[in-house]
Amino acid sequence: MTDTLQLSADVLIIGGGPAGTWAAIKAARAGADVILADKGYCGTSGPTASGGTGVWYVPPREDAREAAMNSRDKMGGYLADRDWMRRVLNQTWDNMNELADEGKYPFPVGPDGQQLRRGLQGPEYMRIQRRRVKKAGVRILDHSPVLELLTDTSGAVAGASGYRRQERVDYTVRAGAVVMASGGCAFLSKALGTNVDTGDGALMAAEVGAELSGMEFSTAYAIAPEFSTVTKTAYYNFATFYREDGSVLEGAGSQGGRSVIARTLLSERVFCTLDAAKPEDQAAMRLGQVNFFLPFDRMGIDPFTDRFPITLLLEGTVRGTGGVHVVGENGETSVPGLYVAGDVATRELICGGFTGGGSHNSAWAMSSGAWAGRAAAIYAASVGQWGKGRSVRSAGEAALRPSGTPGRPDGFKDIVQVIRDQVHPYDKNYLRHEDRLTPALAALDDTWRELRSSLFASEGDAVNARSAAAMIAHARWMYTSALARTESRGMHKRQDYRELDPAQHHRLLVGGLDELWTAPSTWSRELASVAS
């Protein structure tokens, strides 16, 4: 191990998307020496950078805030928490104003001369965030996927190890505290910008003892042209959907009719035309989301008059709300020294069981990032210099330390195929029913057992193998939770339990690696109190 790059810092941030960059900036400003490691490139990694997002930016007026909090209680299955929503609204307000004032983000100006701060263009936002991170003195490690966490003898998290894939060298960061901000899991569906999101952080957190919550809320699928990666489901509010023979697909819609699209796609192609967009809408759409038009312009399609085929791309827990269980106000997990922020954390606290897609997830990312960064800096200071020198062990198991004879280095490819077969299909993950979930989970369990025994690769393939293992773990938590919640609530719809069951008005924890368990969560100060 002589060629391993050895580094140390007060705080290590894993992930350089919105949550990770906010965490890095706030940790550095709190006095910490910070390293940020990104699987790809901090500034382009993840779905925010390549897209655009609304932001839950609501003026600090009682009526406006109340309305904002009320608007999604029912959709979220009454699992959100008022205290958390208030805190996120406050922090998001501050962060967006900081982005305007310090970051000089070029917000558009409305007719009243005031900046409109309710949305962000991804490339611009993340380019500015990278600049701010560097200015704060943070050391950025690009193309440096983290493979596993390090723990000290007490079980506290004390750093991480990974692989610098452009330098082709292993590296280790000893740290007083770690903020996991590695994103959700979209299972390599190619939904815009999500292929770095393979659930690595959830696996690493589980390996050191963290639990997850809300993993049944993982049925997010976005509309995209059939041949494309560009997802912007909201724009399909302007669409009429058709069958291949040109007849209207009755009941199909971007919202409230997406399951009709999913069902139809199981046996035939689905087409659409954005024929309800008036000329002024069309012009505004071009300004609002430039990349939405790349697939059309480059393939010679006029989306407003032509009929084009569409598909649904899995967004899993990127736009679902499940993730690592949060036990404290700053993204603390049940493991000392480990904080979570952004999509790797559960977003049920503000979204309940409904998607956090768009404005809520972006607000959560910047708020939870800011809190976790600050808190990690304070924790690291309390640990002190000792934290960087304490003796540690490597916590990674699957794909790093197989229990049996190592298999082929490209064994991960078979596992990715299992994901395609058991997790992408609409009739398994989206249109959920015990008859299909149970065998799918059994197949995933078998794959897990096999990979624990033999999956192993080194260098670049180690990253692929580890990501494959993380996706299998993620899917098993999802389906285990989905089977345990025998009702329909939020985005989790069971075809065999179509109604909401008041007796299941609780969040659901899931955990374990080889043997999984679920349990109702009791931690909540102010679960949406409206009748369940």
Next chain:
Amino acid sequence: MIEVVSADRCIECDKCIEVCPTNVFDRGDAGLPVIARQSDCQTCFMCEAYCPVDALFVAPTSGPLPADSPLHDEEHLVATGLLGSYRKGIGWGHGRTPGALVAIGPSLPPPRISGAPAGSSAPAKSAPLTA
């Protein structure tokens, strides 16, 4: 997927190698970036956005283009204005106005249900929306 690296335009700044989030490029022996792992391309268009000389073209298809597609052909891409069109669209590059400054999207109508009478929108019991 990434399809074109223009040898004429490329200034060998290695920016694409640096910014590609899925590490698709390697630096080739001749100094030009080469598409070393095309199957890892997630079609996110970020390399195009960051290329200072519009030397890159990402085809919008999530799989490889058919061999006879005109989108392989740099002359075609220049003639149609497609080369560099994303960077232009987001207003990156010297002398341009950042797209963010004018990014005011449409006011979205309530979701429509195909085949439902005009004016009716999604039922209250709705499927998940992901924006």
